[in-house]
Structure formats: C-alpha cells, structure tokens
Amino acid sequence: MNHSPNDLIMLFNGLFREAFRTMLVKGGKEPEYLPAGGADDVAQVVFAHGYYSSALHEISHWCIAGEHRRTLHDYGYWYCPDGRTSAQQKAFEQVEVKPQAIEWLFSVAAGSRFHISVDNLSGGGASDEHGFRCSVLAQAEDYLCDGLPERAQAFFDTLKSFYGTGASFSKAWREDARRVVPLFFAKEHYEAN
Numbered sequence: 001m002n003h004s005p006n007d008l009i010m011l012f013n014g015l016f017r018e019a020f021r022t023m024l025v026k027g028g029k030e031p032e033y034l035p036a037g038g039a040d041d042v043a044q045v046v047f048a049h050g051y052y053s054s055a056l057h058e059i060s061h062w063c064i065a066g067e068h069r070r071t072l073h074d075y076g077y078w079y080c081p082d083g084r085t086s087a088q089q090k091a092f093e094q095v096e097v098k099p100q101a102i103e104w105l106f107s108v109a110a111g112s113r114f115h116i117s118v119d120n121l122s123g124g125g126a127s128d129e130h131g132f133r134c135s136v137l138a139q140a141e142d143y144l145c146d147g148l149p150e151r152a153q154a155f156f157d158t159l160k161s162f163y164g165t166g167a168s169f170s171k172a173w174r175e176d177a178r179r180v181v182p183l184f185f186a187k188e189h190y191e192a193n
Contacts, residue, residue: 001111001163005047008055011158016151017042022070024059026050031058035071043070052112053103060102063152093132101139102152104180108173109159116180133181144173 005026012024020043021036027046031054034044045062047055061075069075077095100116107114116133148156160166 003052003110003112005050005052005055007162008052008059011162012045012055012059012155015154015158020070020151022062024055033058033062033065033070033074035073053107053115056106056110056112057099057103057117059155060099060106060152063102063155064098064149090128093128093135097132097135097139100136101143102148102156104136104140104176105143105148105152105156105173106159108176109156109165109169110163111165111172114176114180137177137181140177 009024009026017023021041022043022045025044025046027048029048031048032046034046036043045058047058062070065075069077096117104114116129116136143152147153160169165172
C-alpha cells in the first residue's frame with residue numbers, strides 16, 4: 001500500500017481547513033503547531049521532513065488539543081529535546097500516551113506501520129518502556145471501546161474509508177497490538193495457562 005504524506009494533507013485539509021481554519025503542512029527539521037495569526041489566517045500543523053508517520057503523530061496532537069490550546073504555539077506544551085533526564089523522560093511519557101494511542105489507531109486504519117516513540121535516543125532511553133507500551137495500548141483500547149475525541153474519530157473514519165481498511169481493521173488491530181506490545185500478550189497467555 002502506498003503511503004504518501006500528500007494523501008494525509010489532502011484528507012486533513014479536506015476535513016478541517018474550513019471547519020477549524022487549520023491545515024496540515026510539510027515542514028523541515030522539527031514539527032510544530034502554529035496558531036492562526038489573525039482572523040483571516042489559518043493555523044498550521046507542521047510535520048517533520050515530509051514523513052508520513054510524523055504527519056500522523058502531529059495530527060494526533062492536534063486532535064486532542066482543546067480550543068484554548070489551539071490558540072498557543074505548540075499548544076503551549078513544554079518540550080525538552082532528546083537527552084532528557086529520567087524525571088523529564090517520565091513526564092514526557094505521561095503526556096505522550098494519548099497522542100501515541102491515537103497515532104497508532106490512525107496507522108492501523110491507514111495500513112501503515114506504527115512505532116512507539118520514547119524520543120530519547122541520546123538520553124537514558126525510556127523511563128519504563130514496557131509500562132509505556134502497555135499504557136499506550138490500554139489508551140488505544142479505551143478509545144476503541146468508548147470512542148475517540150470528535151476530530152480524531154472523523155479522521156480515523158476517513159482513513160479507514162480512504163485506505164479501505166474498515167472491514168479488516170479489528171483483525172489488523174489485534175495483530176499489531178501483539179507486534180507492538182508482545183510481552184503484554186505473552187504474559188496474558190502465560191497467566192491463562
């Protein structure tokens with residue numbers, strides 16, 4: 001399956017440009033969110049290097065940002081770059097659970113490969129990688145059970161329609177969950193026997 005970021009730009013902008021005065025834009029080195037500068041401007045969700053997965057991740061952040069946060073540069077969140085301390089990494093992982101859960105669901109809906117990101121290669125790595133993976137999985141399962149936030153649900157449904165994954169989503173989700181969080185499922189199998 002071909003995964004062009006241009007498709008994501010078309011789908012996102014078709015859904016949200018008019019209704020939310022927001023557009024998805026290919027960027028350079030760093031992703032960022034730029035709020036609208038004035039009444040006639042549009043906000044920009046900028047993803048890094050034209051990468052498909054970066055676009056899905058940045059869309060995920062936008063989909064959970066409330067109305068006030070969407071008026072702030074990068075939604076008003078702090079960002080500590082790669083090389084975080086253990087405490088900084090733990091805080092990073094806590095705020096990344098929801099966007100990564102949504103990104104994961106978007107990825108499966110698009111038929112693309114998802115990768116958990118602890119985003120701390122030159123630091124000490126994950127604070128608790130297995131725990132983080134399990135938290136992202138649990139959040140994604142909650143979204144599947146209780147529903148995604150409204151904008152995320154609209155984009156999720158659009159991805160499934162565009163990529164033709166609606167009928168196969170449940171099976172693909174189960175397979176990908178086992179791939180991304182294998183120890184969770186190994187433990188579940190062990191406890192069942």
